[in-house]
Amino acid sequence: MKVPAHVELVTAALEAGKHVYCEWPLATTAGEAAALAAAGERAGVHTAVGLQARFSPTVRRAREMIGEIGEVLSATVYSSRGKGNTRDVPGWTAYTYDRRSGAGLVEVLGGHTLDLVQYLLGPIRELSGRTAIRNGSHRVAETAEPIAVTAPDHFLAHAELDGGAAVSVHLHDGEAAMPRTRIEIAGTEGNLALTSAPETDPWAAQAQIGRLELRLSRPGSPEWTVVPVRDAGELAIQAANVGRVYDQLAADLHDGTHTVPDFAAAHRLHELLSTV
Template sequence: MAELGVGIVGANPDTGWAFTAHVPAIAATEGLRVTAVATTREATAKRAAAELGTDVGWHTDPVALVRDPKVDIVLISVKVPKHRELIMPALEAGKQVLSEWPLGVDTAEATALAEAADRAGVRGFIGFQGRGDPVINQARRLIGDGALGELQALSVRSSRSKGSAISAANAYTLDVSSAAGNLEVHGGHLIDLLGHLIPGLAVINGETALLRRTYRIAGTETEVTATSPDVFTAAVRLGDSGGVGGLTVWDGDPDARTVITLQGLDGRLDLHTVDPGGDHRLRQPQMAPFAGMITVGGRTTDLAPPPNDLPVAARNVATLYANLVRDLREGTTTAPTFADAVAVHRELDLIR
């Protein structure tokens, strides 16, 4: 069966997330290959293409990439405010789309994109890669099999290590209009992961706060003002069980991690992220590997991730791509979609 070609919009080989996570994940996925790249600068686009192979096309106009006959799937890996103007031409051209989360700057924009994908008759996929974590999926199966019994209570704390200094490349995330702050990126990925772990989980309400209002650009004395909340809490309901839970999510933790405790009438699940080392961004719950244990009837069973030779940032993304290919080939619905993105956008609205 012929390979599916992926065109990457936002393929900066120096600072782009696409090269860090998506390129190795695509290379590890049977039935996929990168066939075209696009960046705003010719020199960067040419270099990205050269690093990926002599037959990879390059573009400075993303619409030209969308129209490239070698491109079947368009990956959108740019800042959120640009998503709509780049996704729409891809949908209109009948191309399948994988967008990084968040899908849009707000729920209205995300809903419009989901509706446009439906009208175009193509698949819109969203980058909720946390669903690919092997321990999260093992725990999901155990919960589904009734190992914990009726679910009673959930406690979650999740932190990132963003402190008083921030890189110039990431300073834009401090602006609430970027839709790329703690609530949107960290919170959105976490809430989707928890909804995957515990089907039927729903946000009831929440509250946000902005505590650190100024940051310094790393390596300089330049200060920038933050307008995006750096802390939030949320109350959740655990599906049909009647159980409830709470989330506390924040920035500025030098020992950043995610800890999940789920109590049922018959047992308890304890999960935590494992520090992968290196880039502090990899400690976020959609990337850091989970480990933990399940305790039932006084007997504890450890849950540990299997060996994986891929870079940490690419592991869960590779699972997302494997599911995406299966969905396109077999008509299944295993990869997260634009509809899933709209659902999380709506849950974030209940927290704001």
């Protein structure tokens, strides 16, 4: 389902008193997201949004280990996608090159990345950034129809966390090599690094989808040491993290808890992205 259709369909489900899970991005604007969050509150139902990167076993293990590296000083995030690395692109992706669709690099990968940073390290207090369109010439592969590109393919941001740590983020489309992610977290007593595991499918290499590997280094022992992570998932990699969201949402519904990101969390993330 395309992002511009979310508001109508989600609103109808909420008005019918249904629990609603919606993929990320929740909406095309922060205003739409605010309206959906408010509608969910009025309906008194569970709402959930697909910010699945935080459900990766590696991400959860890294979060458990943050205290082992002392006070967090800074973090550096790099993530790329292969989308748009050729002039001719699949027709089903054409709408994402229109910024009004709310489904470009900034909204999709930017949202997943900033949610991941905050899940690991805490709230972002201040965010500034720039975007750019570096490849504005695309055509629909099936028809050769030109695409008017208005969605940025580069996103660079600087953030300050509530705890004072500095964060830099560089995201981009058009990766000619295998897409990849690297997150380095520097602390007073060591560093953690989350890096993409080898994948054969470029789409699966995205931060919110692909497997991540975890490494640790410490003063006096600067070489990176692999941290074992237990991952007993049986689903295909493209579905694994989303499946973990479903499992947790089922537990929330059964137990009356609220651990999966809801529409209010999605609204806050939309607001954060709107500052760039």
